[in-house]
Amino acid sequence: MDKWQDNKAWFLVLPVFVIVAFSALIPLMTVVNYSVQDIFGPGEAVFVGTEWFKEMLANKRLHDALLRQFLFSGLVLLIEIPLGILIALAMPKKGWGVSTSLVILALPLLIPWNVIGTIWIIFTRPDIGLFGVGINSLHLLEVPFDHTATPLYAWITVMLMEVWHWTPLVALLAYAGLRAIPEAYYQAARIDGASPWATFWYIQLPKMRGVLTIAVLLRWMDSFLIYAEPFVLTGGGPGNSTTFLSIYLVKIALLQFDLGPGAAFSLIYFLIVLLFSFIFYQVLQRVGKGEKG
Amino acid sequence: MYWTLPTATFFISIFLMLCGMLVWELVSPTIERSGFLIISTTRGTRFFLGLLGSAFIHLAWLGFTDLSLWIALPISAVWMIIVMRWG
Amino acid sequence: MKIKKKTIGLLIYFVILVLPIYWMLNMSLRSNADILASFSLYPRDITFVNYMKILTDSSWYMGYVNSMLYVFMNTVISLSFALPAAYAFSRYRFLGDGQMFFWLLTNRMAPAAVFALPFFQLYSTIGLLDTHIAVALAHCLFNVPLAVWILEGFMSGIPKEIDETAFIDGYKFPRFFITIFIPLIRAGVGVTAFFCFMFSWVELLFARTLTVTAAKPISAIMTRTISATGLDYGLLAAAGILTIIPGALVIWFVRNHLAKGFALGRV
Numbered sequence: 001m002d003k004w005q006d007n008k009a010w011f012l013v014l015p016v017f018v019i020v021a022f023s024a025l026i027p028l029m030t031v032v033n034y035s036v037q038d039i040f041g042p043g044e045a046v047f048v049g050t051e052w053f054k055e056m057l058a059n060k061r062l063h064d065a066l067l068r069q070f071l072f073s074g075l076v077l078l079i080e081i082p083l084g085i086l087i088a089l090a091m092p093k094k095g096w097g098v099s100t101s102l103v104i105l106a107l108p109l110l111i112p113w114n115v116i117g118t119i120w121i122i123f124t125r126p127d128i129g130l131f132g133v134g135i136n137s138l139h140l141l142e143v144p145f146d147h148t149a150t151p152l153y154a155w156i157t158v159m160l161m162e163v164w165h166w167t168p169l170v171a172l173l174a175y176a177g178l179r180a181i182p183e184a185y186y187q188a189a190r191i192d193g194a195s196p197w198a199t200f201w202y203i204q205l206p207k208m209r210g211v212l213t214i215a216v217l218l219r220w221m222d223s224f225l226i227y228a229e230p231f232v233l234t235g236g237g238p239g240n241s242t243t244f245l246s247i248y249l250v251k252i253a254l255l256q257f258d259l260g261p262g263a264a265f266s267l268i269y270f271l272i273v274l275l276f277s278f279i280f281y282q283v284l285q286r287v288g289k290g291e292k293g
Numbered sequence: 294m295y296w297t298l299p300t301a302t303f304f305i306s307i308f309l310m311l312c313g314m315l316v317w318e319l320v321s322p323t324i325e326r327s328g329f330l331i332i333s334t335t336r337g338t339r340f341f342l343g344l345l346g347s348a349f350i351h352l353a354w355l356g357f358t359d360l361s362l363w364i365a366l367p368i369s370a371v372w373m374i375i376v377m378r379w380g
Numbered sequence: 381m382k383i384k385k386k387t388i389g390l391l392i393y394f395v396i397l398v399l400p401i402y403w404m405l406n407m408s409l410r411s412n413a414d415i416l417a418s419f420s421l422y423p424r425d426i427t428f429v430n431y432m433k434i435l436t437d438s439s440w441y442m443g444y445v446n447s448m449l450y451v452f453m454n455t456v457i458s459l460s461f462a463l464p465a466a467y468a469f470s471r472y473r474f475l476g477d478g479q480m481f482f483w484l485l486t487n488r489m490a491p492a493a494v495f496a497l498p499f500f501q502l503y504s505t506i507g508l509l510d511t512h513i514a515v516a517l518a519h520c521l522f523n524v525p526l527a528v529w530i531l532e533g534f535m536s537g538i539p540k541e542i543d544e545t546a547f548i549d550g551y552k553f554p555r556f557f558i559t560i561f562i563p564l565i566r567a568g569v570g571v572t573a574f575f576c577f578m579f580s581w582v583e584l585l586f587a588r589t590l591t592v593t594a595a596k597p598i599s600a601i602m603t604r605t606i607s608a609t610g611l612d613y614g615l616l617a618a619a620g621i622l623t624i625i626p627g628a629l630v631i632w633f634v635r636n637h638l639a640k641g642f643a644l645g646r647v
Contacts (some may be wrong), residue, residue, distance in 0.1 A: 004470040009472035013480060016465040016524055019457075023521040024487050027498030029304060031320035033295045034498075045295050050355055050362060055551045090390040099635040103628075106396050107401070110627025112582045112599040115620045122407055122617055123610045128415055130403045164400065195588045206395040246493040254589070266494040271348050278345070282332050318475060335477045 018097065022041055028270075034263035038251055051233060052264035061240065065248045070226060072158075076223040077216060084170025084215065085208070089200070105168040118230025120161045147234065151241035154234050158242050161229055165203050166222070169213045177211035178204060213287045217280045223272065307344075313338055328380045332367040339380040401624065407617035415613050430618035443598030444622065446512060449580065449594065453516035454580040455573055458523040462572070466531035467557065484525035492585045495521065500589050510592040518586040523576045528540065530575060534568025570637040577630055598623055637645075 031261035037045040055060055091101050111119070126132040126146045135145045143150055147157040181204065189199045225248035230236070236251070243251075248267060250264055253262025294338070314337065323336035347369035354365035407415055418425055435439040468474070469481060499518055500509070508514040511546040542564070546556045562569065588600040604620050 003471060005473045007474045009468040009474040012464040012468035013474075015461045015521045017480070017519070017530060018486070019461055019482060020487055020524055023495075023518060024490070025501075026502055027495045030498035030501060031294075032303070032493065033297065033300050036300060037295055039295065047297050047299070049299075049597045053352070053355050057352065072344075086392060087390065090393075091388040092387075101390070101394075103395060103631055103635055107624070107628060108397065108629045110578055110581065110624070110631055111583060111620075112623050114584045114599045114602065115623050118602065118616055118620050119400045119404050122613060123403050128407070128419065128613065130399070130421070133419055164397065168397070188426050213349060221489050225489070225493075227493055246491055249491070249493040250450075250585070253493070254500075259497070262497060266491075266497075268352065269491055271345070271352070271570065272493050273489055273491060274345060274486060275349075278341070278482075280489070281482050281485060286332075315475070335478065337476065341479070341482075 001274055005024050021154045029265045029267050030033065031270075036261045037260060038135055039259045048260065052260045053268070056264045056268060061243075061248065064240065065243055065245050068243070068262075069245045071221055072162075072226075073223040074103055075159060075164055075221055079159070080170050080214070080219055081216060083163070084167050085174050085212075087167070088170040088178055089204070090175035091171070102172070108165050108168055114232045116161065116165050117229045120164075120229075120233050124157050124160075149238060154210055154238055156263035158230050158233060160225065162226070162232060165229065166219060170219065173211045173215045174208055175217075177208035181207045210287045213283060217283065221273075221276060221280065224276070258280070310340075328379050330376075334380055336377075338377050342380065343376040346372050346376065382528060386475040404617045404620050406510075406614055408621045410614055412612045414613045430614045433615060434622065440601065441600075442620070443596060444600040446591070446595050447587075448626070450512040450515040450519070450576055450587070450597070451580045453512060454519045454523060455576045456549075457516060458520055458527045458576045459569065459573060461520070462524055462527035462531055463562065463569075464557070466528045466535055468559070470535035471527065471543065479544070481528075486526055488522050488525040488529075490521070492522075492583070494595045496585055496589045499586065503590055509590060510594045511594045511636045514590045515587050515595060515597070516580075518584060518590055519580045522583075523579055526571045526579065527576055529631055530572045531565070531568055534571075538564055567637050570634055571581070574630065574634045578627070 018206060036047060039045045039049045052195075085106075092098055107133075108116070116160060121129075123129045124131045124145075124147055125134055125260045126144060132145055135141065143153075145153055186199070186202050189203055193259050194202070224245055225246055227250065230244060231247050231250075234242045236247045240248075249262065249265050252258050256262075318336065322331075325333050325335050327333040332338075334342070350369045351362065351365045351373060354360070354362060354368075406421075406423055409426045409428070410420075411429055412428055414425065414427075418605040450540060469477065495518075503509045503514045505516075508517075536562070542560070543556070546560055547553075551560070584597075584599050591597065591600065598619065602623075
């Protein structure tokens with residue numbers, strides 16, 4: 001569709017620009033100002049140049065948190081995308097089952113993020129949780145399951161929670177993609193006597209490419225920013241084993257009130273996210289063009 | 294907001310650059326093309342990549358060397374020119 | 381019997397999906413002493429003591445009221461700002477449109493933790509700290525871009541000829557937009573409102589940072605309870621269950637819209 005060329009359209013965009021700029025630009029400028037100063041108290045600050053950046057870039061705990069973050073986001077994609085596709089394939093195509101499945105799937109997405117953490121505390125505690133008690137009563141594990149004591153178990157619990165929470169989103173998107181495939185394709189496949197596997201590989205998967213790209217990018221971005229759920233569940237522990245970037249940042253900036261280092265950290269984090277956002281946007285646009293053309 | 298001279302200079306120069314881009318766009322509108330970056334880019338996109346790249350160059354300089362940060366500035370400028378011209 | 385195996389697999393998945401929620405429901409119907417004393421797969425002596433406590437103590441139930449208030453404000457603000465902008469993006473080419481759209485999206489992806497601290501400073505400077513509108517405005521940071529994005533998709537599906545015809549018929553833009561165009565994308569507005577509701581409802585970090593007492597959301601009250609009263613699991617579980625109910629209600633009402641939105645391949 002050819003669009004009208006008219007710069008007056010800016011008047012329609014202006015309100016959005018103002019409201020988002022108010023929430024985005026002023027805080028960003030503030031962060032930049034903080035990042036080059038040592039702030040002792042209200043109105044008392046000393047210019048320190050790039051010292052905080054240097055300190056943060058050499059910070060071992062930040063490196064660890066960043067590595068942990070990449071590992072976590074990578075695992076999230078590896079598990080959630082295939083699982084989500086499987087679920088979408090198994091979902092009913094018509095009848096009352098459709099809206100029932102949609103409602104059940106959407107349920108975890110509508111729970112406040114810290115309540116997700118609470119649910120999983122209650123569910124996995126070794127003394128009162130169904131999962132914790134259940135797995136320990138099997139006596140399969142050498143070390144009894146307790147996500148507050150063993151880093152590995154903490155990781156498993158956070159992963160389980162994340163997969164439980166967000167796989168439905170992938171499934172919903174994949175389902176939307178499947179629904180958009182015209183029935184004629186399936187009929188053609190049936191006439192050719194294609195196996196279900198071939199139907200999946202040559203028809204369904206290519207047709208889902210667009211929504212799956214969106215799913216991959218959304219899950220990558222959002223898992224990169226994860227905060228509330230692991231914060232409530234493990235508080236970043238035991239030790240620092242589940243301290244992801246956001247958790248560490250909030251620890252520095254809000255809890256220890258180290259404004260300077262926190263701001264420098266924020267900016268480094270923001271630049272990394274900005275790079276990903278750019279790649280995200282480019283890929284999305286390409287997918288969009290591929291579908292239209 | 295704890296303004297300091299360096300940060301104020303930083304934001305004013307970014308703002309002036311944006312204004313410059315705007316004027317340039319009004320005088321001669323951009324044509325989309327693809328250079329050594331695989332994607333097809335407009336002038337604005339290349340400008341953004343130039344700025345983002347400069348930020349990372351400064352961070353890398355700060356993280357990996359103990360030399361003065363002023364050396365990173367001309368390197369960024371060169372990067373900016375490369376991206377704007379051949380990107 | 382291929383189909384049957386599939387359905388059984390799906391049912392098992394749904395059971396696993398609901399299990400943690402069921403477990404919380406189970407806990408919420410038992411007293412804390414009972415929970416710690418014995419392990420039980422279902423509540424033996426059902427008690428509503430936890431729910432009674434929340435629904436009669438104003439420091440608890442006001443949390444729900446606060447959350448509802450700012451979520452509602454945010455949804456209204458996001459929609460009313462995003463609708464004209466989405467129209468501009470779907471119909472016009474203008475100076476810097478691509479850059480503007482990208483900039484909006486970057487805010488959707490910015491880590492909330494980065495903004496939490498300056499937000500606190502900004503809102504305390506302008507004296508909005510601990511008000512509902514502060515949280516509603518802060519949530520606009522990610523909800524307005526999202527709303528523009530989704531609405532733009534729906535609007536692009538409406539042929540431009542409709543606009544042209546209306547303008548030839550002498551409609552002015554505001555009247556055309558409100559009486560003709562918005563009803564055409566009703567489903568899209570519904571889906572967008574749902575997503576705004578959802579993201580504002582589930583967010584914690586801004587909501588917690590920007591409020592002290594008067595506008596404190598329920599999710600923040602829960603976090604406080606964990607540290608303050610030791611661990612009253614029954615109470616915590618009951619509060620959790622109550623936070624799920626509004627979401628469940630909303631999804632039940634929009635489920636058909638949602639299915640339609642999905643059929644358009646655009647959510």
